[in-house]
Amino acid sequence: MDKKEQTGIYNVTFNEKRATPIQTDIELIENAIIESVVMYVKGYHLSNKDKGRGAEHIKLHLDPDSQGHIKLEELLNLGNFIRKYTKVFQEPFIDHKGGKIYEWENQEKIRFRVVVGRVGSGTDLPTYTHEQIITFYSDRNFNEAMQFKNPLVAKHYTDIKNNKSLDSQLQKIEQILNSKSSIDQKQKVFNEFERISKKVLNQEQKEIVQKLQNQHANNKALKP
Template sequence: MDKLPKNKEEDKGINMENKKEITGIYNTTFNEKKATPITTQSDLEMIENAIIEEVVMYVKGYHNVAKNKGMGAKHIKLHLEKDSKGYIHLEELLDLGKSIREYTRIFKEAYIDIEGTKQAKIYEWENNQGIRFRAVVDKMRGSQPPLSPSYEVKREGLPKTPLSPFDNVIITFYSDRNLNERMQFKNPSVSDYYKNHSNQTHLIKSSKKPELKPEDERITKQKRR
């Protein structure tokens, strides 16, 4: 059985619930665990906003090589390969719950992406290095998510009120690394947020006074005399 990376095992900044979630994601991806829950909002936010806790499920899933399609851990795991389109680091996968909760803290709810009669929940964000990420959550036909590659599934689109935790299944998670073009956010609010953030960062940098070199400081002092 593969073990959780040592840096995650020993990280004292992670509380027990988050550590349990991280371990669940790891064991679903690399070991025999079939599924693990991920909460989309922190306990504090749920108390302050008086909202019902929402859970999305990270499941073992499947990947169909012939069709190059799939869902869940077996499909997402392919993005851990460095040359893959949409490459993600293991650390980013293990922190998926944390990233989704941060998204929810800022944007309150997932973006509903409508394709015909189908609806999927989209979580998108950008890290400090400008890398963009997208996690897609949808409902799978049947009372349980598929755990076998031989199980042919169809995405139904999410109902307005989830019937059970397994109605919210993480289909895929990827970045815009190794893609031909930069990821374009589906959610206009997310796009505007990072555009404004980028502009503010640029203004802060341009407003800073340039650092003077020793010889410049001497010249400045002489001019003042």
């Protein structure tokens, strides 16, 4: 599916193909396929108003100097990104205009947004759907990071950031407790560790906390 989908996106963007379907969900059940497909269409761009939709509008972001720049490989993998979003968050965020918003952040901390809208039927669309991708852009060349519209997405990435910070703190505490630092310094670090252990932790962090607690208890038991 990915290869066929990517070819469709490429041909709509650069060749004469008018539209291609993008599957938004990984698991389709019976007639749910109709509700789980959006169209990537040729669309249009109005330069005088800087407005548009579809490939003609989106491909302007392929310019590296454009605000909201996206790479070609990111555009071609648009379906994969949407499906990964759906796997985590199940549903897109619905904005005040009724648009469906898909948002995510990559490993380089670049944030992306896809807007899907329901439009009237026309030559760009097949009869089974009126939903099409309006725009797709990143926060590259923005003055500041894009703010997620979906509070669940914002919380998701905040939690990831906090977990990474906790991982780093736990590693530092473990290093000091296993070092030849003074007893006072170790006790000070362990007090900080006790504070951290009361936070909401993932399974791996809980295991590290338990390990350090046992280690500290053993060290105290071995004291003369």
